[in-house]
Amino acid sequence: MNVTQLKLKNFRNYREAVIDFLPGVQVFVGKNAQGKTNLLEAIFFAVLSKSFRTAVDEELIGWDAAESRLMVLFQNRIADHNVQFILKKGEKRENLLNGQPMKKRDVIGYLNAVLFSPEDLLLIKGTPAGRRKFLDLELSQTQPAYYRALLQYQRALFQRNVLLKQIQEGQAKRAILDVWDEQLHPLAAILVRERQRNIGRLNEIAGRIHEKITAGRETFSAHYCIYAASGTETVSDYHFWYEDELKKNRERDIRRGTTEIGPHKDDIAFFINCRDGKSFASQGQQRTAVLSLKLAEIELMNESIGEYPILLLDDVMSELDEKRRLKLVEEINGKVQTFITGTERLHGLSDLKPMYYWIDSGVVSMDDGSLGL
Numbered sequence: 001m002n003v004t005q006l007k008l009k010n011f012r013n014y015r016e017a018v019i020d021f022l023p024g025v026q027v028f029v030g031k032n033a034q035g036k037t038n039l040l041e042a043i044f045f046a047v048l049s050k051s052f053r054t055a056v057d058e059e060l061i062g063w064d065a066a067e068s069r070l071m072v073l074f075q076n077r078i079a080d081h082n083v084q085f086i087l088k089k090g091e092k093r094e095n096l097l098n099g100q101p102m103k104k105r106d107v108i109g110y111l112n113a114v115l116f117s118p119e120d121l122l123l124i125k126g127t128p129a130g131r132r133k134f135l136d137l138e139l140s141q142t143q144p145a146y147y148r149a150l151l152q153y154q155r156a157l158f159q160r161n162v163l164l165k166q167i168q169e170g171q172a173k174r175a176i177l178d179v180w181d182e183q184l185h186p187l188a189a190i191l192v193r194e195r196q197r198n199i200g201r202l203n204e205i206a207g208r209i210h211e212k213i214t215a216g217r218e219t220f221s222a223h224y225c226i227y228a229a230s231g232t233e234t235v236s237d238y239h240f241w242y243e244d245e246l247k248k249n250r251e252r253d254i255r256r257g258t259t260e261i262g263p264h265k266d267d268i269a270f271f272i273n274c275r276d277g278k279s280f281a282s283q284g285q286q287r288t289a290v291l292s293l294k295l296a297e298i299e300l301m302n303e304s305i306g307e308y309p310i311l312l313l314d315d316v317m318s319e320l321d322e323k324r325r326l327k328l329v330e331e332i333n334g335k336v337q338t339f340i341t342g343t344e345r346l347h348g349l350s351d352l353k354p355m356y357y358w359i360d361s362g363v364v365s366m367d368d369g370s371l372g373l
């Protein structure tokens, strides 16, 4: 799939911009704080109907404007599409797919992307929340049923936690918890089943890519860890196990005023040469492992949706050394439309014949050589 055009009006520091893209590699170059990441953010908005940087839509509206318009035109294997969003200060936003008004969630799934930003380099040693987000981002855009279950789960969990606090303060009865528990356990079962399935495939593909990148010197694997189950052990009938755990831990949950067990607490363990990456991976090993994971994610999406997603690389090229950069180029060349941001032209990309765009205070110009990039 390819993004063919991006149109912005009062989006972040862009007053008005229309940018055409070709298949292949596009590089946004400019000094700091000029609007490079803002462009990736705008493209990604069409993927998950939300920003990857903020949950507050209003932050995206140009500071001196009342509304922002953003339109992404793209082709997937089915047809040409356009997604448009009109974000308004203090009002409900509008979402349009091919000119038709849609609910926010019904715009998802048409454009697919793998996003790789510097925070991802913390995936191995960072917080469990970061690792769960990694799984959720991929599954939500390729499986609408997963995304629905995730939203419902988060809503039910929030309500359950409110109720736990009310019970703690003697303002509600314990028995009402049954209502939320009954909603939670089938949803949790969907999330865990899909995450485990996804990790299983990712494991295979990332393992293969990692072996190739390290010329057979390292093995890499990933395991889904159910919080409170012992280690990386899988729970054979999660549905019943979780129902049971919610009951068993009810008094503790009331005391703490929060639900302590569930997919919102689960984690992924990454193993490099059979050792837990969280404790033992070096900086370089972490970088290679994350690169393997991201490349695997691209392949996995191709497997599940039947075509390659686009790839958004925010500031990561400068974080990868020449060798890793070349591996990345080798994997995406000719297959994946890629958007790269950086503060300077990058070496080792000439094989990809990239298109360069110069970004300066929210103004985009094509690099025809005269800009001296």
Ligand SMILES: Nc1ncnc2c1ncn2[C@@H]1O[C@H](COP(=O)(O)OP(=O)(O)OP(=O)(O)O)[C@@H](O)[C@H]1O
Residues within 6 Å of the ligand: 011, 012, 013, 014, 030, 031, 032, 033, 034, 035, 036, 037, 038, 039, 059, 060, 061, 062, 063, 064, 315, 341, 343
């Ligand atoms: N709602 C908004 N309205 C106007 N300007 C905004 C808005 N939100 C952010 N900005 C401006 O956008 C700029 C940041 O853009 P962006 O994050 O894309 O920078 P960048 O080019 O990626 O920089 P870096 O190289 O440091 O990552 C900042 O100057 C910021 O003040």
Ligand SMILES: [Mg+2]
Residues within 6 Å of the ligand: 036, 037, 038, 314, 315, 341
């Ligand atoms: Mg940036």
